[in-house]
Amino acid sequence: MTTETRQAYLLAAERAVQLLAAKEVARRWEEESVLPGMSVGGLAGHLARSILQVEWFLDGQALGAEPVSPVRYYARLVGTSVPDSALNVGVRARSEETAAAGPTVVGEQAQAAWQRLALRLDKEPADRRVAILHRPGEEMLLDGYLQTRCVELTVHLDDLALSVGARCPVPEAALAIAVDVLVAAARERHGDQAVLHALARRERDVHQALLVL
Template sequence: MTEETREAYLLGAERAVHLLATEEVARRWGEESVLPGMTVGGLAGHLARSVLQVEWFLDGETVGAEPVSPVRYYARLVGTSLPDSALNVGVRERSEETAAAGPAAVAEQTRAAWQRLAQRLGREPADRRVAVLHRPGEEMLLDGYLRTRCVELAVHLDDLALSVDAHCRTPDATLAIAVDVLFAAARDRHGDQAVLHALARRERDAGQALRVL
C-alpha cells in the first residue's frame, strides 16, 4: 500500500508540475477561475500547495499525537460548499499567498519540490508521521496525508485545466485514491443509508450525501 500510494501521489504531482508550467496558466493568471471568488493564479497556488505542503509537513515537528485518518480529515470538514465559510476563506488566503510569487516562480518551486519528493518519499518509513501545520498539534501518517493530497490533486487539476481550456487528465492511480477517500468520507459523514439514496434513489438524496467538498 505504501509504495502504491506514494507512486500515485508522485504521478499526480508530476501532472500538476506540467500544468502549472503551461503558457495558458501564466497568461490567465489574474483572470477568474471556474471556482467563484478565486483567480486562476489563486487556484494554481492551491494546486501547487499539494506538492509544496508535503515538504513543509515532513519538516514539521511531531509530538506523538494520535494520527488523523484521511477519511476523517475530510469527513469532519464543515462549510465546504459555502464560499464565505471560514474554511474556504482560509483556503483562498493561503492560495493567494502562494500565488503572489507569480506564475514562473510558482511553477519552478513546485517542480523543484516534486523532484526532491521523488527521491525523499522512497526513503521514508511506512510509519512516518507528519505534522499538520495549519492544525497545531495534529498529525497524520505520511501515507494517509499523501492520500489526501491525491484528492486535492485530482480535484484541482480538473478545476485548473477547465479554467484555462487546457487538456490535462489526472492519472488513473491518483484518481482512484481520490474517489476511494471521498466515498469513504461521505459514508463517515452521512451514513450508509444516505449514501445508498444518493447512489440509487436520487429523489431521496435530500442532503447531497455524496458531496464532500
C-alpha cells in the same frame, strides 16, 4: 499500500507540475477561475501547495499525537459549500499567498519540490508521521496525508485545466485513491443509507451525501 500510494501521489504531482508550467495558466493568472471567488493564479497556488506542503510537513516536528485518518480529515469539514466559511476563506488566503510570487516562481517551486520528493518519499518509513501545520497539534501518517493530497490534486487539476482550456488527464491511480477516500468520508459523515440514496435513488438524496468538498 505504501509504495502504491506514494507512486500515485508522485504521478499526480508530476501532472500538476506540467499544468502549472503551461502558458495558458500564466496568461490567465489574474482571470477568474471556474471556482467562484478564486482567480486562476489562486487556484494554481492551491494546486501547487499540494506539492509544497508535503515537503513543509515532512520538515515539521511530529510529537506523537494520535494520527487523523484521511477519511476523518474530510468527513469532519464544515462549510465546504459556503464561499465565506472560515474553511474557504482560509484556503483562499493561503492559496493567494502562494500565488503572489507569480506563475513562473510558483511553477519552478512546485517542480523543484516534486523532484526532491521523488527521491525523498522512497526513503521514508511506513510509520512516518507529519504534523499538519495549519491545524496545530494534529498529525497524520505520511501515507494517509498523501492520500488527501491525491484528492486535492485530482480535484484541482480538473478545475485548473477547465479554467484555462487545457487538456490534463488525471492519473488513474490517484483518481482511485481520491474516490475511495471521498466516498468513505461521505459514509462517515452521512451514513450508508444516505450514500445509497445518492448512488441509486437521487430523488431521495436530500443531503447531497456524496458532495464532500
